[in-house]
Amino acid sequence: MRSPPPIPATDWLPGDSETETLSLPDGRRLAYTVYGDDDGSPVLFCHGTPGSHVIARLLATPARERGVSLIAPDRPGIGNSADAPITLAEWPDDAAHLLSHLDVDAAGAIGFSGGGPFALACHRLPEIQRIALLGGSGPPAIGSTGRVQQFVGTLSRHAPWALGRLFRLQRWFAVRRDPSYAVGFVAQETPETDALAADEVARIVRADMLTAMARGPSAIIREQRLLSQPWPFALEDVSVPVAVFQGRRDGNVAPSTGKALAKQLPDASLELVDSDHLGTLTAAGDDALAAVQRRTRV
Template identity: 60%
Template sequence: MVPAAATAEESTDTAQYVTVGQRRLAYATYGDPTGRPVLFCHGTPGSRLLGRLLDAPATERGIRVIAPDRPGIGDSDGAAVGIDDWPDDAAALLSHLDADRAGVLGFSGGAPYALACHRLAAVESVTLVSGAGPPGVGETGRAQRAMGALARHVPWLCSPLVRLQRWALARRDPDAALDLVAQRPPETEALSTDEVARLVKADVLAATARGPSAVVRELGLLAEPWPVDLRDVSVPVTVFQGRRDRNVAPETGAALARRLPEATLERVDSDHLGSLCVAAGRALRGPTPV
């Protein structure tokens, strides 16, 4: 359960922290502070800040979104944490918040991190929105494949490219960041297109605030065989896939759903980020727990 002392003031982009070993993991919370917990696994590049996109639908539906920065991202201390290590961080955060039952929502490159959490006793369901697939399952966009290959095989070359992208985005209009993840202005329940664009820009810049190494590491991990066997995922999974997604090919959602033991595919008439905006309410609810 969530502590009764939680207050609405906790729904903020300002980082809160939990200690994991010798390092700090930063997180923010959104939505209903006393609602059902849902752990949000951000994309790559991305950060806890994108959780703000879920604030209004989560509040309306009695959901508390818990959005951490993965190690080396945003305000979290750096560490060589792999996909299979992430559940330990997630467990520490959920325990810190007294969340003994929770859903998990993985967006885009957060998909493997969300699926890896299936082994935690607290996790009752997983939802993927515009979720990347492991190599050989579906397909990502050309730019994503190229960066993944560089990150996996020549990370020393990928790092300057990530730095250059950050430098350029920091100096450009927020629409430039939005163009990376959406082909049309996204529709949300509470935020204007300009607000979403500013949010996406802040999210991408936060991802590399500590330098490019964590993002490069994650890009490489996404491009190599995942340590998560899709056939072993032991909780219900709902897969939301945009029909007009250019970052993760539309067939990826179907391919993921076919390989997961207990999965439901829901197609969304939108692009990459738009699918998260359109499907936020349904995605936060997740499957009905057994």
């Protein structure tokens, strides 16, 4: 079993020994990290947007204890992954190459926040047998986001240059301020887990933000635009079981979103979590891991 190295007090950025890379068929570089139990049940983790593989560190301890190999890639243009205009429909192909590279023929998938749509898009892969959403975004028709996210989505479509300046300004402040500054974008309450103190959670969240923006904001803007448009698949087409975890006090993704997703997905369960957006990840992460551990699809 491998434990992730501690995040240093200085800003953590991609390119350190934590990240491994895979060369995709078109020559692009895909960066990823495996947390938890290297020999455990494989689970693909889809980070949020803005976000990176680093946020999966929050589940490293429960993954190790549960015997899960948590595979956390950075999508194109994020962290150490080469940029490319990959769409929501094309992302599963990258994920399939990563799973094949790791000799994985059966896995679960978890999507946090804006990673939810990317996890659901992987339903078409024969390797993905179960999916869990942790505060996962829904399609535009559901009206899933709060005012800030709606504003960001609008800017991504109509004024990407302005959104780019906004993201650069946020990163500038994140580098110079206390880690709690970054937490304010994904949490309304003081974050803490059974395994990590609040200050360590904050440092991970800041590292996640800095890694997401390390190559500039273009990939984040592209993803925001993708998620604000109709998805290339219907929820009714998702044939694998989906466990939906939704925070009751989520200020980033409306609680009604989780309920709507669970209602429209053909085979879904819903668990309301007494927490905010980030708290849904930290409080229900272990349950999500349990929900998607390797089982035989019938």
